[in-house]
Amino acid sequence: MLEIDDDDYATLVAHARDGYPNEACALLAGRDGSVERVYALPNAEASPSFYVVEPRAQLKAMTEMDDLGLDLVGIFHSHVATEAYPSRTDVELAAYPDAAYLILSLADQDGPVLRAFRIRDGQVSEEELRRRTATPAPAPREPVPGGLDGR
Amino acid sequence: MAVEVRIPTILRKHTGGEKAVTADGDTVRDLLGDLDRRYPGIAGSLLTGDGALHRFVNVYVNDEDVRFLGALDAKLSDGDVVAILPAVAGGS
Numbered sequence: 001m002l003e004i005d006d007d008d009y010a011t012l013v014a015h016a017r018d019g020y021p022n023e024a025c026a027l028l029a030g031r032d033g034s035v036e037r038v039y040a041l042p043n044a045e046a047s048p049s050f051y052v053v054e055p056r057a058q059l060k061a062m063t064e065m066d067d068l069g070l071d072l073v074g075i076f077h078s079h080v081a082t083e084a085y086p087s088r089t090d091v092e093l094a095a096y097p098d099a100a101y102l103i104l105s106l107a108d109q110d111g112p113v114l115r116a117f118r119i120r121d122g123q124v125s126e127e128e129l130r131r132r133t134a135t136p137a138p139a140p141r142e143p144v145p146g147g148l149d150g151r
Numbered sequence: 152m153a154v155e156v157r158i159p160t161i162l163r164k165h166t167g168g169e170k171a172v173t174a175d176g177d178t179v180r181d182l183l184g185d186l187d188r189r190y191p192g193i194a195g196s197l198l199t200g201d202g203a204l205h206r207f208v209n210v211y212v213n214d215e216d217v218r219f220l221g222a223l224d225a226k227l228s229d230g231d232v233v234a235i236l237p238a239v240a241g242g243s
Contacts, residue, residue: 025239053239055209055216062236063214079243087243093207095161095237 001128002074002100002116004028004035009131013112015040016078016104023051027058028074028102029065034132035073037065043077050089051077074116076102083107084115086124094119100127152177152227156186157234165193179210180223182233197235207238 004012008028015038016024025043030036039061044054065072075096079087084105086094094101097120105113116129157171166172174189176182187194197208203223204210210217211234217225227233 023243027239047242050242051240052207055218055236055238058209058239059211059214059216059234059236075239077241082243087241089242093238093240093242095159095207096239098160101241 001130002033002035002102003130003132004074005132008035008038009114011038011040012076012102012104012114016106016112019043019078020106021048021080022046023048023080024076024078025051025053026076027053027061027065027072028076028099029061029068029070030073031070033073036070037068038076039064048080072096072099074100074102076104078104078106080106084113086117086119091119091122091124097121100129102129152182152229152231154182154227154229154231154233156182157232159236161237162193162196162235165190165196176227178223178227179212179217179225179233182227183223207240209236209238210234211236 012026015026023043025041027039027041028035041057041061042054043051045052084103086101100116101119102114102116116127118125118127153173153175155171156174158166158169163169174182174185176185183194183197197205199205212220212225212231
């Protein structure tokens with residue numbers, strides 16, 4: 001399971017839209033399956049069907065994570081025209097078995113779809129992705145009639 | 152030249168789980184050769200069949216990408232820190 005708050009989710013969607021029509025990529029740092037920081041990084045390939053995180057930016061981000069005591073909990077990229085599922089290339093090049101691979105599909109521009117996967121030894125398994133409200137409002141003590149309880 | 156080499160998670164199966172190891176070499180090519188003698192098989196993950204650095208492997212000497220330092224011919228000095236990081240890459 002990976003938890004991501006609304007602000008970080010919004011950052012990923014905005015980064016993917018900025019990069020469109022090329023794929024966008026980012027590294028997600030955090031702890032215990034929770035994203036705490038998003039590194040929106042350049043795609044060195046500037047391609048609609050391929051991404052490589054710019055190597056020096058990758059090293060800089062990973063070094064900073066180490067310094068902050070954070071782990072690489074996720075690797076994000078966008079698919080501009082295909083579904084949010086790892087492609088054959090994604091599986092072949094997956095070199096971080098401890099990170100979740102998050103893919104945002106922009107195939108439907110108005111309804112981006114974000115999903116998360118583990119890719120280990122060539123095997124793909126979907127991972128639960130949980131959205132968390134960034135600054136939770138105090139929970140009401142009593143159910144509010146007509147409110148959105150139970151969400 | 153004794154150099155510290157930082158090993159990424161995916162290659163630690165070769166180093167008995169060690170995150171950083173010491174190896175010797177005057178160039179990155181020599182260093183990887185020495186690394187492979189100490190940890191057999193590790194170079195196979197880093198180099199192509201032609202002996203070039205694999206496209207999706209990044210090697211840094213003191214935080215500089217070796218592709219800007221002469222690639223495998225990059226010179227090493229005592230006390231350098233070499234980091235190996237798989238590229239973060241994929242496609243659709």
